[in-house]
Amino acid sequence: MIAHLPEWPSRRSVLKTTAAAAAVLMIPVAVRAQDEKTAAGAGKKDVSPFLSWVRIDSAGKVTLLSSRSEMGQGISSALPMVLAEELGVDWKDIQVEQAPTNEKLFGSQGTGGSGSVTASWMPMRQAGAAARQMFIQAAAQKWGVNPADCTVKSAAVWNGGRSINYGELVEAASQLPVPDFSKVALKKPSDFEIIGTVVQRKDIPAKTDGSAQFGIDVRVPGMKYAMVERPAVFGAKVKSFDATAAKAIHGVVDVFEIPSVADVHSCGGVAVVADSTWIAMKARKALKIDWDLGPRASESSESLRKQFRRLVDTPQKVVLNQGDADSVISAAPQAKKVEADYELPFQAHACMEPMNCTVVFRGNGAEAWAPAQGPEWVQGVVAQIGGLKPEQVKVNITLMGGGFGRRYHADFAIEAAQIAKKLAGTPVQLIWSREDDMMHDFYRPASYHRVSGALDDEGKILAWKHRSTSTPIAEWWDPKAPPESSEMGCTLQMPYSMKNYKLEFAPADSGVPRAWWRSVEASFIGFVMESYMDELAHQAGADPLEFRMRHLDAARKVPNALKASDGIPLDCARMRGVLQLAADKAGWGKKLPAGEGLGIACHYSFNSYAANVAHVAVKDGKVRVVRIVSAVDIGTPVAPEGIRAQVESAVVYGLTAALKSQITIENGRSVETNFNKFACLRMDETPRMEVHIVPSELPPTGIGEPGLPPVAPAVMNAVFAATGKRIRRLPVMANDLKA
Amino acid sequence: MIAFEVNGRPQSVDVSPDTPLLWVLRDTLNMTGTKYGCGIAACGCCTVHVNGEAVRSCVAPVSSVAGKKVTTIEGLSPDRSHPLQQAWIAEQAPQCGYCQSGQIMTAAAFLKKTPKPSPAQVDSAMSNNICRCGTAQRIRAAIIRAANMMPANGGAA
Numbered sequence: 091m092i093a094h095l096p097e098w099p100s101r102r103s104v105l106k107t108t109a110a111a112a113a114v115l116m117i118p119v120a121v122r123a124q125d126e127k128t129a130a131g132a133g134k135k136d137v138s139p140f141l142s143w144v145r146i147d148s149a150g151k152v153t154l155l156s157s158r159s160e161m162g163q164g165i166s167s168a169l170p171m172v173l174a175e176e177l178g179v180d181w182k183d184i185q186v187e188q189a190p191t192n193e194k195l196f197g198s199q200g201t202g203g204s205g206s207v208t209a210s211w212m213p214m215r216q217a218g219a220a221a222r223q224m225f226i227q228a229a230a231q232k233w234g235v236n237p238a239d240c241t242v243k244s245a246a247v248w249n250g251g252r253s254i255n256y257g258e259l260v261e262a263a264s265q266l267p268v269p270d271f272s273k274v275a276l277k278k279p280s281d282f283e284i285i286g287t288v289v290q291r292k293d294i295p296a297k298t299d300g301s302a303q304f305g306i307d308v309r310v311p312g313m314k315y316a317m318v319e320r321p322a323v324f325g326a327k328v329k330s331f332d333a334t335a336a337k338a339i340h341g342v343v344d345v346f347e348i349p350s351v352a353d354v355h356s357c358g359g360v361a362v363v364a365d366s367t368w369i370a371m372k373a374r375k376a377l378k379i380d381w382d383l384g385p386r387a388s389e390s391s392e393s394l395r396k397q398f399r400r401l402v403d404t405p406q407k408v409v410l411n412q413g414d415a416d417s418v419i420s421a422a423p424q425a426k427k428v429e430a431d432y433e434l435p436f437q438a439h440a441c442m443e444p445m446n447c448t449v450v451f452r453g454n455g456a457e458a459w460a461p462a463q464g465p466e467w468v469q470g471v472v473a474q475i476g477g478l479k480p481e482q483v484k485v486n487i488t489l490m491g492g493g494f495g496r497r498y499h500a501d502f503a504i505e506a507a508q509i510a511k512k513l514a515g516t517p518v519q520l521i522w523s524r525e526d527d528m529m530h531d532f533y534r535p536a537s538y539h540r541v542s543g544a545l546d547d548e549g550k551i552l553a554w555k556h557r558s559t560s561t562p563i564a565e566w567w568d569p570k571a572p573p574e575s576s577e578m579g580c581t582l583q584m585p586y587s588m589k590n591y592k593l594e595f596a597p598a599d600s601g602v603p604r605a606w607w608r609s610v611e612a613s614f615i616g617f618v619m620e621s622y623m624d625e626l627a628h629q630a631g632a633d634p635l636e637f638r639m640r641h642l643d644a645a646r647k648v649p650n651a652l653k654a655s656d657g658i659p660l661d662c663a664r665m666r667g668v669l670q671l672a673a674d675k676a677g678w679g680k681k682l683p684a685g686e687g688l689g690i691a692c693h694y695s696f697n698s699y700a701a702n703v704a705h706v707a708v709k710d711g712k713v714r715v716v717r718i719v720s721a722v723d724i725g726t727p728v729a730p731e732g733i734r735a736q737v738e739s740a741v742v743y744g745l746t747a748a749l750k751s752q753i754t755i756e757n758g759r760s761v762e763t764n765f766n767k768f769a770c771l772r773m774d775e776t777p778r779m780e781v782h783i784v785p786s787e788l789p790p791t792g793i794g795e796p797g798l799p800p801v802a803p804a805v806m807n808a809v810f811a812a813t814g815k816r817i818r819r820l821p822v823m824a825n826d827l828k829a
Numbered sequence: 830m831i832a833f834e835v836n837g838r839p840q841s842v843d844v845s846p847d848t849p850l851l852w853v854l855r856d857t858l859n860m861t862g863t864k865y866g867c868g869i870a871a872c873g874c875c876t877v878h879v880n881g882e883a884v885r886s887c888v889a890p891v892s893s894v895a896g897k898k899v900t901t902i903e904g905l906s907p908d909r910s911h912p913l914q915q916a917w918i919a920e921q922a923p924q925c926g927y928c929q930s931g932q933i934m935t936a937a938a939f940l941k942k943t944p945k946p947s948p949a950q951v952d953s954a955m956s957n958n959i960c961r962c963g964t965a966q967r968i969r970a971a972i973i974r975a976a977n978m979m980p981a982n983g984g985a986a
Contacts, residue, residue, distance in 0.1 A: 161925055162923070162924030162925030162926060162962050163924070164924075290918065290921065291921060293923075293926070294917070294918055294921060294922075294923050294926075295909060295918055296926075297917075297923035297926030297929050298909055298913075298914040298917045298918060298923065298929060298933060299862070299902060299903065299905070299906075299909050299914060300860075300861070300862015300863070300901065300902035300903045300930050301862065301903075302926050303861070304864075304926075304927060306861070306864070306865065307855075307861035309859050309861070315856065340845075365856075366844070366848070366852055366856040366857065367852050367855070367856055367865075368844075368845075368848045368849060368852040368856070369845075371868075372845075440961055441925075441927075441961060442864075442866050442872070442874060442925065442927040442928045442959070442960070442961050442962075443864070443866075443925070443927045444865070444866075489925070489926065490925060491864070491925050491926070491927025491928075492925045492927060492961050492962065493925075494961070521865075523868060524866065524867045524868055524869075524872075525868075731921060735921065735924060735964075735967075738963055738964075738966060738967075739924055739962045739963040739964070740963075741963065742960075742962075742963025742965065743961065743963055764867055764868075764869055764871060765866075765867050765869075765871040765872050765959055766869060766871045770959045770961065771963070771965070772956040772957070772959075772965070773951070773952045773955045773956045773958070773965040773968070773969060774949075774952035774953060774956045775956075776963070776965040776966055776969075778966070779966055
């Protein structure tokens, strides 16, 4: 079952408790302004200066109250490793508890943007070092020795041959003032004993015997099960419905309509509550609903494609214009020009655990159990439906059966709250079927790109112009921002040197829901930039690796072209580093049999550098990816085995999108409704994967997503090397490669 | 009432006979280790053993298991001692973990029939199980490792 947390005191009283309660030492994990800026959910008001809390009791038990959620990325191991390094304890002895949802106490608790380790790195070390300093001080006082003569090891302070356990020191240490975090002495990277080591993740054993508890596994006494019949057509509404047949089914508790909620983009529908999931499923099928199909019922992928092409045929809003790409390209001789169109479809997240949420309203409060990346959003919507204050809603974050960005949203939580509110006093678990999940995702936007450019006589890029259009995420989730603000990605930090560079963008009109999918816009921007780079290399008669290196000036750091203060400048030397490492490990340049090829691609996203070399074999129009060699530079590698797992995961997710899956729209709805049509990479299609990590002592950056963008371009560049055919539209279709 | 055995214990349930075994396990018996993924036998999350054979419980009506022996992930071993569970941990196979019950149960039934599989046999046996975290490479290694841990006659479970 879900661990129930003790009641946590308010922030003000925590500080008091720290001083007063003799048996517990509590150290806040502070968020520095610059960390919060890179953390997911940044920019929200009322951000707490605390990220998490460390609690050490008189038995010496260390608890990390983590505000980040575990979704398989290994955060429940990586964060305690960082803390343990400075604190001087075995990381495995640190108990990680999911923090209660309390924005005032913990600030933004969202898990995403590949930001958990990045944001926690310095605060977690400072908290550990502060506690270590307090324990040393307490021990030194007790012994009457100089703190400088004391060291820590294995959760104890040592002086010569004698030692005192942390547990015995908690009482004295908790009386001491918490030191200034900016002044505590941190360990030198060369002294690290835990960070950078290969460890066994703590969450794994429970995932081998069925005992790991996901949101869908929550069982609350008296709980009922609910499903919602939603409109298949995006934007459609219930006109009327007849529940007679559904209600006649034994075990059906209630049937009622729930309205759509605009700010979370939940679509509304007819809810069925029953004694079991199966009864709810059966009763739902018995509903007769008359839908108002709304204005989007004729939208299709083909109509969107026509619109895309019309948009890229004419000049669009200029987002960036360095030099004079238009004139340079039109003046260049035909043999030095390259123009190509690239096209990427909608993609579903397809988390293995479909969306679900359990809610109960009791007395003047509510409790929710949610597999969610955004706990405070869940809390907010449950409170909104119940007419409660957020602090009256207790949110329990469960393990997540995949997240990939989908579980940031609150649509499933608000639906659960709407249903539970109607049955106040009864806990209700809302489960989405796979079909619900696939037909009502917030998809990766579809996009279309026309890139043109020219080379000079030395085979260097003279000009590059990228006109793109997509169904922008910003229009749905940040409508006040310009639509291109969510769609440009690394095009605003062009790593390759050139004098003439132009970006244009046009939003396409579409009713298809969209949002953040693993690596967000980098998933399409990376494909376009690195495919086009390969086309230029070919036109220049150059080796694709050498051509990239030719344009990567090791001395150059590239800030965001529109807002230099946005993010961290791209360091071209580090990009060269990952390219070279991947190329060396893959045997770049080696001879391969006919029908096989190597392709290379690199990309910068979430402040991390990633490069892939793909080895493919093409036979009878079918692409088989034999091997993918990845190299990443993400600063200090905290948990190398976890990093390798995340990159392997991103490679497979990227390969599925490049080779197999897409969401097609017809008659205003998704054609793909389940895994029979939304095909995923199978084990027999999974290549040999190797992940190499660039050694570094820089602060760590994200790894949940950056491995993905260079997957599709590396593979399609390899397909070109193998066959001479360019794949510019994803996913690749068998017909694309038939002679 | 429909009677059958789950992990060696007799159970009898009073549900509509068309109810898939998956929902009986999860909602009636509160054994949540077996997961729902697709409902159409396309992903493998719900795999259990019925009389030793791997079965997709999301499409198996509970009436079809009357009088039979069902083994779920909870019953594979009492203490994570099954070679596959040990190998899964050694290879650090799971990420989110949601599909892993079904992966392990599919692998367990496969290894009983094919105690010393080649990598290609593993691929073919496991290719109808979907993992969105992309753990196939580690699962493949874990199955080979488990096979090497087991006695040649097929051994445990």
